[in-house]
Amino acid sequence: MSDRTVNIGLSLGADICWPICYETLFDQLKLDFELDGRRLAFTCERVTIEPFNLRQPVKYDVVIDRLTHWYSVSREWIKKAILLNDLYVYNNPWSLQSNEKHTSYAAMMRLGLPVPDTWMLPAKSYDPSDDLEPTLRQYARMFSLEEIGDQIGYPFFMKPYHGGGWKGVTKIDDADGFHRAYDASGTEIMNLQVAILPHDWFVRCVGLGPQTRKVNYDPGAPLHDRYRLDIDFLSAEDQSVLEDMTLTINAFFGWDFNSCEALRRDGIWHPIDFANACPDSQVTSLHYHFPWLIKANLRWSIFAAATGRPMRKNMDWAPFYEVADRDLPPREKLREYARIAHERYETEKFREFCRTRLGHLDELAYSFFGSPTMRDAIHQKVTSLFPAHEVDEFTELFWGRVQLWREQEGAAGDQDGF
Numbered sequence: 001m002s003d004r005t006v007n008i009g010l011s012l013g014a015d016i017c018w019p020i021c022y023e024t025l026f027d028q029l030k031l032d033f034e035l036d037g038r039r040l041a042f043t044c045e046r047v048t049i050e051p052f053n054l055r056q057p058v059k060y061d062v063v064i065d066r067l068t069h070w071y072s073v074s075r076e077w078i079k080k081a082i083l084l085n086d087l088y089v090y091n092n093p094w095s096l097q098s099n100e101k102h103t104s105y106a107a108m109m110r111l112g113l114p115v116p117d118t119w120m121l122p123a124k125s126y127d128p129s130d131d132l133e134p135t136l137r138q139y140a141r142m143f144s145l146e147e148i149g150d151q152i153g154y155p156f157f158m159k160p161y162h163g164g165g166w167k168g169v170t171k172i173d174d175a176d177g178f179h180r181a182y183d184a185s186g187t188e189i190m191n192l193q194v195a196i197l198p199h200d201w202f203v204r205c206v207g208l209g210p211q212t213r214k215v216n217y218d219p220g221a222p223l224h225d226r227y228r229l230d231i232d233f234l235s236a237e238d239q240s241v242l243e244d245m246t247l248t249i250n251a252f253f254g255w256d257f258n259s260c261e262a263l264r265r266d267g268i269w270h271p272i273d274f275a276n277a278c279p280d281s282q283v284t285s286l287h288y289h290f291p292w293l294i295k296a297n298l299r300w301s302i303f304a305a306a307t308g309r310p311m312r313k314n315m316d317w318a319p320f321y322e323v324a325d326r327d328l329p330p331r332e333k334l335r336e337y338a339r340i341a342h343e344r345y346e347t348e349k350f351r352e353f354c355r356t357r358l359g360h361l362d363e364l365a366y367s368f369f370g371s372p373t374m375r376d377a378i379h380q381k382v383t384s385l386f387p388a389h390e391v392d393e394f395t396e397l398f399w400g401r402v403q404l405w406r407e408q409e410g411a412a413g414d415q416d417g418f
């Protein structure tokens with residue numbers, strides 16, 4: 001008999017592959033243990049979408065959410081469930097809704113991270129509204145693109161201030177290109193950002209709770225090749241900087257699952273795109289790195305659910321600002337921010353939980369990722385994305401990369417030591 005059943009909900013959209021893997025391994029873990037004097041049983045199910053009374057109870061301890069980006073009913077259900085029912089959700093939904101890429105640049109500049117200089121431009125055109133004409137006539141100042149371009153220096157990047165998955169990002173090489181891109185930007189509000197070019201490394205560091213994975217990233221490659229297969233390509237100090245940076249950003253904004261893109265030039269890591277809460281989790285993008293994600297996801301969700309981890313409803317930025325205002329060298333400040341992040345992610349308690357309650361995950365995962373269920377999950381995902389004549393070829397490609405992970409890493413446990 002258990003004293004408490006812990007229930008984890010998956011709030012899904014078009015996801016295919018990762019829930020299959022998550023659920024299969026969740027079952028195989030056969031979780032059943034005592035924590036703080038209570039016997040715990042565990043279940044996991046998919047969250048359905050239906051009408052709800054705001055006062056009705058919520059049966060989940062934790063929800064892993066993929067929908068709040070764009071599906072308002074789920075987002076509002078989640079917000080009410082946090083406020084009324086003490087639900088824990090991956091990624092604070094208020095933070096997700098209000099902190100766009102532009103805000104994330106501003107905040108991390110204030111903390112002293114080497115975000116490249118960034119401007120914002122008023123939109124080129126506007127949707128009509130009653131007050132628009134008097135507002136612009138009185139207050140909008142004429143400006144010269146040439147002057148702004150000269151101040152920033154070419155090349156720079158023009159990109160929508162709210163991010164948006166590669167849409168509308170342009171490298172601007174000269175004044176003519178600047179005019180063309182601005183004219184084409186329409187009602188979109190744009191950031192202009194100094195280019196970190198050339199750079200010697202482009203890394204996408206994925207954070208899930210206190211766990212991180214640094215992936216060599218090639219933005220110019222086709223989607224299935226962007227995440228490179230390299231491991232051990234960074235020095236310990238480079239890894240530590242990326243980890244501290246990613247955890248700082250994620251803890252600051254209340255994100256459990258986010259990725260930080262950073263470019264290294266002259267030994268300095270410049271973060272350029274780090275408001276990506278709930279990043280791509282598909283085996284067709286992550287392939288070699290996919291098993292890490294599934295394992296990290298299982299660990300963090302089970303930990304949060306079992307320990308009744310409270311959801312941080314407010315951002316509480318003051319401790320970060322206190323560090324920012326201290327007279328410390330940049331690397332020391334970053335370490336201090338990361339210390340706050342580790343406190344918020346309860347890293348030590350989590351590490352201990354993984355060691356004592358989830359020690360069997362490595363072995364189960366090693367064998368699961370070589371199983372017919374895994375192969376079928378890849379096949380299903382590939383079938384949904386690729387033309388029929390490419391399905392076999394790409395299923396084989398991704399399967400092979402997952403097997404490579406098993407050979408190189410799977411048997412040994414995860415590099416980030418959880």
Ligand SMILES: Nc1ncnc2c1ncn2[C@@H]1O[C@H](COP(=O)(O)OP(=O)(O)O)[C@@H](O)[C@H]1O
Nearest residue numbers: 157163164165166167169193194195196219273
């Ligand atoms: N400041 C920059 N320096 C160098 N390359 C950049 C910079 N900003 C953007 N890029 C390039 O443009 C791509 C898309 O920009 P990014 O800010 O990542 O937008 P998105 O939110 O669409 O991913 C990046 O992956 C990178 O290749």
Ligand SMILES: [Mg+2]
Nearest residue numbers: 165166261273
């Ligand atoms: Mg990006």
